[in-house]
Amino acid sequence: MSSLSESNKSAPGTSSLAVKVDDLHITYKTTFERKPTLKSALMRFGRGERGVFEVEAIKGVSFEVANGVSMGIMGSNGAGKSTLMRAMAGILPPTKGSIEVWGKASTLLALGVGFNPNLSGRENIILGGLATGLTRVEVEERADEVAEWTELGEFIDMPMRTYSSGMSARVAFSVAVHMKPDILMIDEALSTGDAKFREKANAKMAELRDSARAMFLVSHGLNSIQEMCNEAIWLNKGELMMRGEPGEVIDAYMSFLKVKKTATATEEI
């Protein structure tokens, strides 16, 4: 069974839960044009052969997150961290298994994807706010404050296609944190800004962590996970390797990386 539900009410017996992920599998299917060999091209008069590439990005992951938890998600490139976040945010449907989210999830991922490059930062803030489920009145009430918070000056009224990636990230971050999410999801790759903005962003995240029902932070910066989170999970090749107190999970992940590095080096020799 695949299901994704979002509600403001808690299910009976699960009143303290913010998120429940049960036996989640996510498989990406991509069709591509196979590179033809000379022989196959001649046989098929040059028409490329379609291939299907399947990636099992999440393989049977289960966990529950209680209210009040700030969960760090760590793992190597391609481990499935962003895929898991996209699934919890409702952007990607489960291939198998289920995800239940109690409350409104606000995510940088969802908003970053939704931006229209031909509209200004300010216009995208309004669209982003509407996308999170706020009413037009609520969005208008907050739009100026959100725009101000980006510190983009007059650039806020320029089309977003003229922005650097750090400037776009400021807009995405600002929208996500100002829309009063119950469940805050932050993919650190998207919250990149310069040192000064980062400091401001970290302070805002800490404030929200205390008011939101739960927070998820995907990061390669293990220090941020240690500082911001009270629980952590480690994913490797789509599987849940460990869950626990951030310090313990970081230690296990670090020793796994060292062992792997030595093993690779040995193989090379």
Ligand SMILES: Nc1ncnc2c1ncn2[C@@H]1O[C@H](COP(=O)(O)OP(=O)(O)OP(=O)(O)O)[C@@H](O)[C@H]1O
């Ligand atoms: N849109 C997509 N189509 C096909 N495969 C994808 C897609 N997005 C991700 N993948 C694959 O799914 C796997 C997990 O990717 P994901 O982006 O979730 O990893 P990640 O842990 O967030 O990595 P990183 O630390 O590099 O951001 C990878 O093998 C990746 O190639």
